[in-house]
Amino acid sequence: MEDERELEDPCFYAYLDISLENQCKELCDYMQSLGADIPDSSGVLDDDLTHIIESCHFCFQENKELEMEAALNSITSLLVCMDMNRGESLVKKFCKKLTREQSKKLEISCLKVLYLLYQGLQTQSTPRYEVYCELIPLAGRTGQIMSVFTDTPTLKKSFPRLTIDKLQHLYRLIHEALLKCKESEKAAKVIMELLGTYTPENASQAKEDAQKCIVSALADPNTFLLDPLLALPPVKVLEGAPIHELLTIFVTDPLPTYLTFYNENKEFVDSLGLSHEENVRKMRLLTFMQMAEAKEELTFDEVQDQLQISEKDVHQFIIDVLKTKLVKARVNDKQKKILVSATMHRTFGKMQWAHLRGTLGSWETHLKNLSNGLAAVVKLQADIMNKAGLEGSLAPPMVL
Secondary structure: OOOOOOOOOOOOOOOOOOOHHHHHHHHHHHHHHOOOOOOOOOOOHHHHHHHHHHOHHHHOOOOOHHHHHHHHHHHHHHHHHOOHHHHHHHHHHHHHHHOOOOOHHHHHHHHHHHHHHHHHOOOOOHHHHHHHHHHHHHHHHHOOHHHHOOOHHHHHHHOOOOOHHHHHHHHHHHHHHHHHOOOHHHHHHHHHHHHHOOOOOOHHHHHHHHHHHHHHHHHOOOOOOOHHHHHOHHHHOOOOOHHHHHHHHHHHOOHHHHHHHHHHOHHHHHHOOOOHHHHHHHHHHHHHHHHHHHOOEEEHHHHHHHHOOOHHHHHHHHHHHHHHOOEEEEEEOOOOEEEEEEEOOOOOOHHHHHHHHHHHHHHHHHHHHHHHHHHHHHHHHHHHHHHHHHHHHHOOOOOO
16 A cells, blocks of 8 residues: 555455464464564463464564555454453554554554454444544554544544543544644634533633634634634633733734734744744735725725735735635726725624625515516516407408
8 A cells, every 4th residue: 555545445354264263373373473472372362362462563564564464454353353341451452552653654554454443343342432542643643534534423423422521532632633634624623623512611621622722723824714712611711811812813903913912922922833924924814804894995005004015015915815715806006906896704793694684684675676576577568468369359350
């Protein structure tokens, strides 16, 4: 398998039609042939499997990935056949072996085996959750997170009886893996789901998660509607903290306010892992959106002043804005103006909902008037046709 290829569809392969004990014996012999110092098979499944798993790292060899996967898949077939009251500890040991750091090729092979083990365990099996928790970080390291995770609704169906604590732990693992794979949009959705599991009563326990959520949203170059975060209980708990002030600036304030905040809190912003240059870029876009909401015509001077750019940079900035599809506008070079035709709202609160309701109401009225007008035209047309038909029937016959 190449580094970039996806995992196979979740299905179980057919294994050799031999007893579990004989399969263990063959695996013991194979591990010994690779140099593993383990005893000969005792015929006791649990003991043999313990020795095999402890020595399975001997088959982790570069350029022999297929042979390695075959041996590890054989171990998997034995584990899924065991009673999990006895096999749970062995499953955990096997997971630890498969998830230790090594070359990417070997890690991808281990990921395939681990995914097969996850799919083979019963849905309600306790170790299945543990296996998935080991699977996610490995998928993140290998860039294969989207092969083992699709979305949170599917995740909840896979684990319908998880406690809130376990679900929160899983969300954190997935969030970190998505960030490693540069899936920032999906990562933002997962961290929002995580914060949604907290209530006003226990929101204070989620301060660290709330800060991660804010940082993820600010760092995502495609996230511009940020005010929903302010309504989350864990984020409300942060009121008064610098991270909450920074979020509020991105929600409502212009670029100069951010620059003042950064100059006063440079070390804090840098410690969050945020890029000041990217923050400035996003704040310019957000500030322009707010200006476009207020006025349909903006002068170059206004844009230069508020966004702190030179006149020669105005055109390139407008091109960047149009690429985001946040604003529709055109430039009038002769008058040095920007003519705005549409813009996405920077915040969407009660005022915006009221405006939307008014707009939809106006459309409804226009559509009713149009419908009534068309009905009148149709009726008039029918009356004219009926009248023409009646007059034709009363006309005298033509004399030839």
